[in-house]
Amino acid sequence: MTTNDHPAEMLRFGTVGSPATAPRPGTPAAIEYSRLLGLDHLEIAWVQSVRVSDETCATIKAAAEAHEITLSIHAPYYINLNSQSADLMRKSDERLLAAARKGFLAGAHDIVFHPGSYHDQPPEEVYERIAGKLRELRTILDSEGVDVTLRPETMGKPAVFGTLEETLRLSRDIPGVLPCIDFAHLHARGGQLNSYEEFAAILDAVEAALGERGLHSLHAHLSGIAYGPRGERHHLPLNEADLQYRALLQALVDRGARGTVGVEAPEPFHVADALTLQATYRRLLENEAGEDKSSMRNAEEA
Numbered sequence: 001m002t003t004n005d006h007p008a009e010m011l012r013f014g015t016v017g018s019p020a021t022a023p024r025p026g027t028p029a030a031i032e033y034s035r036l037l038g039l040d041h042l043e044i045a046w047v048q049s050v051r052v053s054d055e056t057c058a059t060i061k062a063a064a065e066a067h068e069i070t071l072s073i074h075a076p077y078y079i080n081l082n083s084q085s086a087d088l089m090r091k092s093d094e095r096l097l098a099a100a101r102k103g104f105l106a107g108a109h110d111i112v113f114h115p116g117s118y119h120d121q122p123p124e125e126v127y128e129r130i131a132g133k134l135r136e137l138r139t140i141l142d143s144e145g146v147d148v149t150l151r152p153e154t155m156g157k158p159a160v161f162g163t164l165e166e167t168l169r170l171s172r173d174i175p176g177v178l179p180c181i182d183f184a185h186l187h188a189r190g191g192q193l194n195s196y197e198e199f200a201a202i203l204d205a206v207e208a209a210l211g212e213r214g215l216h217s218l219h220a221h222l223s224g225i226a227y228g229p230r231g232e233r234h235h236l237p238l239n240e241a242d243l244q245y246r247a248l249l250q251a252l253v254d255r256g257a258r259g260t261v262g263v264e265a266p267e268p269f270h271v272a273d274a275l276t277l278q279a280t281y282r283r284l285l286e287n288e289a290g291e292d293k294s295s296m297r298n299a300e301e302a
Contacts, residue, residue: 010285011252012070013278014041016221016262020270027056027106028063035067039274043072043262044108050076050098054105061107070260072110072151072219075099081133082116082126082161089133096137096150104146110219110260112180115152115170116161126161131170138176150177151219156185156232163189164202168209181206181220183248184235184264188227194244199251207255218259222248222277237269238276249281253288 018030019037027044034042044060046052052060064071076095083089100111118126130152138150152170155162164186167179186193186202193202206214224241226233238245261281265273 011218011257011281012040012260013274013281014039014043014069014260014262015270015274016043016074016264017045017047017270018042019274020267027060031060031063031067031069031071034069037271037275039278040068041070041072041260041262043074043112043260044103044106045074046099046102047074047077050095050102052102052106054102057102057105057107061105064107071103071106071108072112072260072262073099073103073106073108074262075111075113077114079113080116081130082119082121084119093133093137097140100137100141100146100148100150101144104148108148110149110151110178110180112151112153112219112221112262114155114160114162115167118159118161123161123166127166127169130161131173134170134174134177138174142176148176149217149219151180152177153180153221154182154185154189156182156188156225156227158189158231160231164205168205168214171214172209178210178214178217178219179206181218182222183220184223184225184241184243185221185232187243188225188232190231191227194242196244196247196251199244199248200255203251203255203257215255216258218252218257220259220261221264222261223264223273235264235266237265238273245277246280246284249277250284252281253284 014034019033022030022033031042079092079095081092083092096113103111116130152167153162154164154167171178224236224238224243226236263274263277
């Protein structure tokens with residue numbers, strides 16, 4: 001069993017950023033409110049900067065433990081591990097290190113970040129540069145005992161580094177790195193990847209690259225999304241988007257995925273979409289359990 005008496009095979013759902021309807025500001029209040037809603041996870045959105053004291057981190061960690069909420073961090077948007085100047089690269093390094101260090105103190109296990117841009121450079125050259133930088137930052141964090149997983153996110157624009165293959169390769173090549181699979185971004189990147197078969201193929205690719213640990217420590221983002229020829233435009237509520245989320249959730253059930261799902265719907269749909277996805281997932285899981293029991297009964301009767 002995991003926290004809140006949930007079986008280990010269940011995914012944990014929560015919002016990326018504080019729930020929009022939280023009655024009080026601040027991350028500890030967001031954690032408490034997430035538990036009242038029945039959600040199990042919160043991704044803290046330090047997307048502009050990391051400005052939090054060690055004391056506040058300790059308060060966040062205590063609140064998460066008290067309310068049995070798991071935590072992740074979304075690091076600042078302004079990270080680019082293929083920055084084209086030494087100053088910009090230094091600032092990117094500092095932002096990711098700060099998110100990891102403070103996230104660790106706050107009790108978070110996963111640090112999600114946007115890995116970088118191609119800048120019209122060959123993808124293989126960009127991969128090598130980003131991989132080298134991640135190894136360097138991982139070495140620093142390991143030397144400090146900062147026990148978090150760095151999670152490069154799959155991105156929604158073809159001009160930006162972050163295909164499924166690139167994030168899986170980083171995760172395979174560098175210890176302490178695993179992907180953040182943003183299914184909406186993958187759909188927006190080419191307008192495809194929106195059927196049960198395609199979702200299942202994504203999960204199969206994760207398992208092929210990373211083994212069972214890839215599926216059993218999954219960290220995913222999910223929302224509706226608007227997109228065009230250049231990929232992602234902006235996030236949408238589920239009821240305004242074409243993402244086949246029920247098929248995706250079924251694929252997650254069928255592949256036995258475990259881990260967390262952060263929901264990035266825009267306000268005021270943030271909480272409603274997280275609860276819809278969680279409820280749909282749990283219903284599909286119950287249906288699967290019911291079918292398994294029925295099959296066992298039929299086998300015994302035969």
